[in-house]
Structures are given as C-alpha cells and as structure tokens.
C-alpha cells in the first residue's frame with residue numbers, strides 16, 4: 119500500500135491488489151515506530167495521521183528475572199515523534215488507501231487475489247488474479263510481491279527461502295485496562311514463561327510467549343491454569359479481568375517465522391516486506407521494515423518506471439539497499455531469541471538474567487543506543503519521490 123501510494127503520488131500508474139474485502143485483522147503490525155512516523159512527517163501527513171486513535175509509548179522496559187531493563191528510551195531521538203504509536207494496522211492501511219485515492223494513478227482493487235505470474239521470454243510481464251466474478255490478467259512493467267510471509271508470488275517465482283527459525287510462538291489476547299494500571303514495564307520474562315503487555319488505551323494487548331509448537335500443551339493444561347499464569351506474570355493485579363478470557367477463541371496463536379529470500383528479484387519482479395523477509399516479533403519491527411522497503415523501492419523505481427526502463431540492475435539496487443538492514447535486524451532478533459528468550463522458555467527452575475551487554479546498555483550515555491536502533495532501525499530511509507503535479 120505504501121509503495122503503491124508513493125508511486126502513484128510520483129505519477130506512476132499502479133494497481134494494488136488485496137485479496138480480502140477489508141484490512142480488519144486483529145493483533146497485526148500495530149507498532150508504528152518513529153521511523154515510520156518520520157515518513158508521515160516528510161509526506162506532510164503527520165498531524166492528520168496522529169488524529170487516528172492510537173496510544174503512545176515513549177520508552178520500553180522489560181523485567182528479566184529480578185532485573186528491570188530499559189530497552190528503548192526514545193526521549194532523545196532526533197525526530198518529530200519521540201514515541202511508538204500503537205495503532206490498529208487497518209486504520210493505517212485505510213489512511214494510506216484514502217490518500218492514495220487522491221491520485222488518478224492509484225488503482226486499489228479489493229477482493230482481488232494474485233494467483234500466478236505471467237512470464238514471457240524469461241521475464242515477468244504481469245500476473246493473474248482471482249476476483250469475485252472472474253479471473254483478471256494484468257500486464258505490468260513491474261510486479262511487486264508484497265503479499266506477506268506466505269507470499270504466493272515468491273512461491274510462483276521459485277525464489278529460495280532461507281528459514282532461520284524461532285524458538286517461540288505467541289498467544290495473543292486482550293485484557294481490559296484500568297486507569298490505575300502502571301505501564302512502566304511492558305514485558306516480563308521468568309523461568310519457562312514470558313508475557314508482554316501493550317497499552318492500547320482502553321485495553322491491554324497481551325502476548326503470552328511459549329516454546330515453539332507448544333500451544334496444544336498450553337491448551338491441554340486448561341484455561342484456568344493459563345489465566346492463573348497470566349495473573350502471576352502481570353506487573354499489576356489483573357485479578358477479575360482474567361474472566362474476560364472466556365474461551366480459547368479469545369486467544370489467537372501467532373506461529374512465529376523468521377526467514378529471508380536469498381534473491382529478492384528476477385526480471386520484471388521484486389519482493390519486499392514480509393514476502394522478502396518475515397521478521398521475529400521481537401521489537402515490533404516488521405511493519406516498520408516493510409515501510410522502509412517500500413520507501414527505498416519507490417525512491418529507486420519511480421524514475422525508471424516513468425521512463426519504462428526498469429532493469430534487473432534497478433531491482434538488484436533495491437535488494438542491495440535493504441538487505442543489510444534486514445540481516446542486521448534479524449541478527450539482533452536471533453541473538454535475543456537464542457540467548458535470552460529460548461533458554462528462558464525452556465529453563466524450568468533457573469531464573470533468567472539480563473545478559474551483561476543489556477545491563478551495560480543501561481548506563482546513561484549508552485542507553486540511547488538500543489532506543490535509537492529500535493526506533494529508527496539501521497540505514498533509515500527518507501522520502502525522495504516528488505509529488506507529481
């Protein structure tokens with residue numbers, strides 16, 4: 119959506135396909151980081167964007183065993199928004215769609231599912247899509263696979279996926295929020311269990327992190343046991359509110375995947391976002407990396423698309439630009455998964471402790487570093503595509 123919006127804004131005709139009728143899916147990439155908010159500022163849309171319902175998180179702390187560690191302090195960031203905005207992803211997407219529709223070059227088709235690529239002489243020249251009524255064939259100078267972590271287009275292209283793996287899955291649910299609740303600590307890691315609670319103004323979005331593949335075990339131990347564990351882990355008394363988890367239908371499972379394409383492109387096709395690299399949920403970076411990919415892609419593609427001159431070299435430049443931030447971020451996530459979260463989830467009886475490096479990063483001058491990396495990422499992008507007049 120972001121790439122479609124930016125290209126249409128730059129005067130390049132774009133068709134955006136979305137297989138669903140709407141964007142209403144709960145517990146999705148709701149963590150809009152300062153890097154993404156800065157893009158909204160660069161587009162002149164920030165004030166309007168911040169009028170959408172959201173909550174703001176200006177620092178992130180975790181309780182690891184007995185240690186309380188600040189992972190992100192955003193107060194000194196050199197950007198307009200020194201906070202993470204927690205906003206439903208459907209609001210964000212509807213906002214972009216609404217602004218995209220201001221441009222005649224923007225054509226959003228809902229309930230249109232890409233099913234296959236059209237290739238001629240070794241080059242992708244378009245795709246087939248299924249709509250409510252019939253099948254569609256769309257010819258295009260470039261197809262961009264941004265169809266998420268189960269991407270049909272990357273599979274049809276035969277791209278090789280390196281599966282990096284993750285030791286955990288996440289069970290998501292909501293609890294009502296009281297005014298008196300603190301929000302100093304968002305996460306709590308204990309031996310054998312981990313809970314993250316995100317402040318969504320009138321409710322808590324809760325993530326109960328479990329060892330990979332153990333959701334059936336958790337369910338078989340029963341809902342009462344699950345509620346009791348959550349009550350025990352929460353940083354304040356959630357007592358009676360646990361009754362809001364009425365059945366397992368209220369607890370949604372996210373099977374965590376971390377992977378990366380070796381090559382993101384071939385002649386006439388490129389993948390970006392989750393289709394090129396599914397991220398671990400650590401840090402809530404997935405949506406923000408996808409936005410950074412979209413901005414980088416628009417910056418590189420707008421000129422060549424207007425001139426009808428997108429080559430394999432143009433597409434390679436996009437992967438070269440975005441591969442390092444992806445690899446770096448996944449490396450940090452894997453290090454935390456393997457050295458902290460995985461052992462903690464498995465380590466019955468042992469009390470997890472914050473790694474020494476994390477403790478060192480609490481010193482006042484060093485404390486800015488993790489906050490900056492989390493909020494802005496590495497190699498932050500800027501909007502370079504002009505608005506066509």
Ligand SMILES: Cc1cc2nc3c(=O)[nH]c(=O)nc-3n(C[C@H](O)[C@H](O)[C@H](O)COP(=O)(O)OP(=O)(O)OC[C@H]3O[C@@H](n4cnc5c(N)ncnc54)[C@H](O)[C@@H]3O)c2cc1C
Nearest residue numbers: 137145146147148231232265266391392402403404405408
């Ligand atoms: C349960 C869950 C919770 C998450 N929580 C967070 C979080 O808190 N913070 C965070 O940063 N990230 C989170 N993520 C990851 C985040 O949602 C993704 O990293 C981000 O949305 C990637 O954006 P994308 O545009 O690449 O892919 P997606 O957001 O997956 O978008 C792909 C879109 O393509 C559509 N689509 C799929 N196939 C087709 C097709 N064949 N034809 C047409 N349309 C198609 C899908 O319906 C979807 O709308 C979460 C993911 C999940 C699954």
